[in-house]
Every structure is written in C-alpha cells, then in structure tokens.
Amino acid sequence: MAIDKGFAVDNITTNVHTEFMEHGRVRTIFRVERYDFDQTMWAACKLDIDRPEAQHFKMLGVRPYDVTEDWDCNLITNAGWNLFLKGKTLLSTDTAPTVWYDATHGRIGIGTSATAATYTDTALTSIAGMTGNNWILCGAAPTVASSARTAIFTASFGLTDAVGNWNEFAVDQGTASAASTAATAPMLNHGIPVTSTKNSSQTWAATVTLTFS
Numbered sequence: 001m002a003i004d005k006g007f008a009v010d011n012i013t014t015n016v017h018t019e020f021m022e023h024g025r026v027r028t029i030f031r032v033e034r035y036d037f038d039q040t041m042w043a044a045c046k047l048d049i050d051r052p053e054a055q056h057f058k059m060l061g062v063r064p065y066d067v068t069e070d071w072d073c074n075l076i077t078n079a080g081w082n083l084f085l086k087g088k089t090l091l092s093t094d095t096a097p098t099v100w101y102d103a104t105h106g107r108i109g110i111g112t113s114a115t116a117a118t119y120t121d122t123a124l125t126s127i128a129g130m131t132g133n134n135w136i137l138c139g140a141a142p143t144v145a146s147s148a149r150t151a152i153f154t155a156s157f158g159l160t161d162a163v164g165n166w167n168e169f170a171v172d173q174g175t176a177s178a179a180s181t182a183a184t185a186p187m188l189n190h191g192i193p194v195t196s197t198k199n200s201s202q203t204w205a206a207t208v209t210l211t212f213s
Contacts, residue, residue: 028074029209030169030193033064037201040159053156054205064205074169074191078119101153102141104175108155108206109135109183111168117190124181130164133177149212157204166196171208
C-alpha cells in the first residue's frame with residue numbers, strides 16, 4: 001500500500017479520509033523601533049514637519065536608541081482566517097474584487113492588557129491607563145514579499161500616541177487613527193508581545209510581519 005504524506009508546523013490542519021495531511025502556519029514578528037524626544041525633535045526640525053515617522057528617521061540616518069522583536073507572539077483571529085476561507089483579497093497588490101488593506105485601510109493597534117489572545121477576539125482587550133491614539137493608520141499598503149508569502153504592516157506612534165504599557169497589538173481594517181479598544185472589522189490578528197512602556201518623549205515605529213507557510 002502506497003502512503004503519501006506532507007508535513008509542516010501545525011496551526012491549521014485539514015484531514016481527508018486518506019493518509020494525506022496538509023498543514024498551514026503563520027509566523028509573526030512584532031518589531032518596535034524606539035526614538036527619544038531629542039531624536040524626534042531633531043528630525044521634525046530638520047524636515048520642517050510636525051510628526052516624523054519611521055521612514056523619516058531612516059532617510060536622515062537616525063538610528064533608534066532601542067529595538068525589540070517578538071517572535072510568534074500572536075495568532076490569526078477567526079475573522080482573519082475567514083478572509084482567506086472566503087477567498088477575499090488581503091493586499092492591494094492582488095487582483096481580486098475586494099481589497100482589504102491598502103494606503104487608506106489598515107491600522108496597528110496597541111492595548112494594555114496581557115490577557116492571552118484567543119481566536120474569537122474581535123477587539124483589543126483594554127486601553128486602561130493609556131493616553132493618545134492607540135490605533136494608528138499605516139498610511140501605506142503592506143509591503144509584500146510574495147516569494148516568502150509575507151505581508152509587512154508598519155505604523156509610527158508619535159510622542160502623544162499610545163502612551164502607556166504596550167501589552168497587546170493587533171491589525172485591523174480601520175481608516176483613521178483613533179483611541180479605542182474597538183477594532184474595525186475584520187481584526188486580522190491579536191498578539192501579546194513582551195511588555196514595554198512608551199512615554200510622551202518617544203516616537204515608536206511598530207512593524208507587524210506575517211509570514212504564511
């Protein structure tokens with residue numbers, strides 16, 4: 001009797017009544033680049049802008065004073081998986097009737113709760129003790145690396161944005177920066193990174209990298 005098998009790391013499993021199994025997995029990196037008040041003010045004055053973002057610091061050769069990366073600290077929500085199961089288009093570079101994330105759709109949200117994420121989550125758990133906008137519009141379509149099946153979302157949190165404990169993050173389909181636990185459906189993912197605290201003298205650039213395999 002011939003048996004065919006395929007193996008990968010298990011997050012979604014499809015079992016057919018044969019000896020063949022298929023698996024799919026999402027790997028996530030949550031990266032935060034931190035710039036202090038002096039760096040932020042220097043970049044703002046140099047470029048004559050009110051709110052320098054990640055690309056401005058890079059253009060000026062300003063290195064963050066601290067960088068952290070959390071690996072595989074999140075899950076794709078049921079709503080996020082439904083995008084794929086219903087054949088919806090995730091990225092603006094795809095050719096399909098519905099685009100879910102582009103220059104005007106897509107935010108990174110930050111919350112203060114360290115409660116474990118679940119697949120049924122549709123919002124951040126809490127923003128207690130946090131001030132300023134905690135959902136920040138990415139302002140550009142996700143960077144796509146099709147050969148690696150990767151989508152990269154980036155948002156810059158200015159001096160007054162998301163001031164407080166960073167204990168959770170998510171990506172949603174919102175169209176404007178805001179202060180709220182509520183997400184604009186569908187909320188794609190929900191993660192619990194290593195705790196860090198942002199104050200009002202810092203600009204932080206958050207990057208969520210989703211790799212499907």
